[in-house]
Amino acid sequence: QKVLLTGGTGFIASHVLDVLLDHGYTVVVTARSEEKGKRIIDAIPPDLRDRVSYVVVADIAQPGAFDQAVVSDPPFDFVIHTASPYQLQFNDPIADCLDPAIKGTTGILQSIHAFAPTVKRVVITSSSAAILDPPNHPKVYDESIWSSVTLDQATDPAHTYRASKKFAELSAWNFLTTTTPPPSFTLATINNTYTFGPLPRSLASLSSGTINTSNLRILDLVRGQHRAAIPPTAPVFTFVDVRDVALAHVRAMEVPEAGGKRFYVVLGGVLPSEEVVAGTVDDFPEGHWRFDNSRSRGVLGVEYRGLEESVVDTVRSILGMDVEG
Numbered sequence: 448q449k450v451l452l453t454g455g456t457g458f459i460a461s462h463v464l465d466v467l468l469d470h471g472y473t474v475v476v477t478a479r480s481e482e483k484g485k486r487i488i489d490a491i492p493p494d495l496r497d498r499v500s501y502v503v504v505a506d507i508a509q510p511g512a513f514d515q516a517v518v519s520d521p522p523f524d525f526v527i528h529t530a531s532p533y534q535l536q537f538n539d540p541i542a543d544c545l546d547p548a549i550k551g552t553t554g555i556l557q558s559i560h561a562f563a564p565t566v567k568r569v570v571i572t573s574s575s576a577a578i579l580d581p582p583n584h585p586k587v588y589d590e591s592i593w594s595s596v597t598l599d600q601a602t603d604p605a606h607t608y609r610a611s612k613k614f615a616e617l618s619a620w621n622f623l624t625t626t627t628p629p630p631s632f633t634l635a636t637i638n639n640t641y642t643f644g645p646l647p648r649s650l651a652s653l654s655s656g657t658i659n660t661s662n663l664r665i666l667d668l669v670r671g672q673h674r675a676a677i678p679p680t681a682p683v684f685t686f687v688d689v690r691d692v693a694l695a696h697v698r699a700m701e702v703p704e705a706g707g708k709r710f711y712v713v714l715g716g717v718l719p720s721e722e723v724v725a726g727t728v729d730d731f732p733e734g735h736w737r738f739d740n741s742r743s744r745g746v747l748g749v750e751y752r753g754l755e756e757s758v759v760d761t762v763r764s765i766l767g768m769d770v771e772g
């Protein structure tokens with residue numbers, strides 16, 4: 448069976464690709480240029496290369512950007528859409544973040560609906576940012592909760608990223624309910640939290656410009672940026688390993704009951720003790736919000752690696768790179 452995977456150069460997508468290949472799929476990844484597409488293919492072990500190819504989608508915010516990419520022979524069975532800007536600073540919040548996130552999401556669904564009727568399931572990488580609602584935390588976060596960030600707040604750079612994720616996800620669910628005739632595919636979203644793990648093999652070299660935003664935090668530690676003092680952290684700290692996030696995407700594509708559901712993919716530790724909470728909501732300090740990851744464990748079978756394994760493997764992967772800058 449065949450999968451279209453967007454944002455092939457990305458940190459999360461690189462691990463989704465590994466799981467897809469492991470599960471026997473043929474995969475077409477999207478990349479913003481020929482050069483990036485070639486780099487992805489070159490990083491794949493030679494014995495798996497005959498099952499991967501790339502297609503260039505230069506600007507996902509453009510109308511019809513995916514019209515050609517969704518057409519393939521043999522046709523696609525599934526689409527996993529990870530491409531979206533994950534930065535915390537923007538020159539132009541609309542052009543640099545909100546448009547690619549929101550128009551990219553509605554655009555790919557429109558293209559699938561119009562040109563790829565064989566697609567059965569679409570999985571979109573949303574984020575915990577579409578769930579979390581600071582400072583008005585509920586007692587327990589689960590998939591029933593949505594961030595209350597508004598479109599009016601979205602152009603304030605402090606809110607742009609989380610608004611991009613909320614409104615991209617919301618527009619996807621709205622597409623499903625408002626489109627006529629109804630789309631032939633079902634939808635699942637992965638709302639993963641702050642994600643750590645080994646860097647993509649296709650990363651040419653390591654600099655703060657190319658490492659993804661969440662792993663940058665670990666790169667800073669490795670480089671001794673916090674030698675003098677560890678910066679203050681929130682009382683509740685959530686994280687998840689990228690390999691668990693990747694498996695969640697592929698299971699959300701494969702498992703029939705996953706259709707129509709969001710999945711909060713999250714584990715937690717309480718800093719500064721760095722005690723890893725093994726998937727339970729019971730060990731959090733009194734008075735702080737908790738999370739419920741039971742749907743991802745129950746429906747998708749995610750077992751969750753602990754913080755130590757995740758950080759150790761991330762550091763190993765960073766030390767193995769050709770470090771620049």
Ligand code: NDP
Nearest residue numbers: 454456457458459530531532547574639640641642659661
């Ligand atoms: P990366 O920055 O590694 O990957 C982002 C991917 O999106 C890259 O392939 C990038 O392409 C592509 N992309 C970004 N902007 C555009 C654009 N305007 N047009 C086309 N492609 C674009 O980050 P992650 O892998 O971490 O992020 C992947 C997804 O996961 C995003 O949707 C992000 O919001 C979500 N997420 C990430 C979390 C984390 O902690 N890492 C947590 C929760 C959700 P290029 O390489 O060419 O720039």
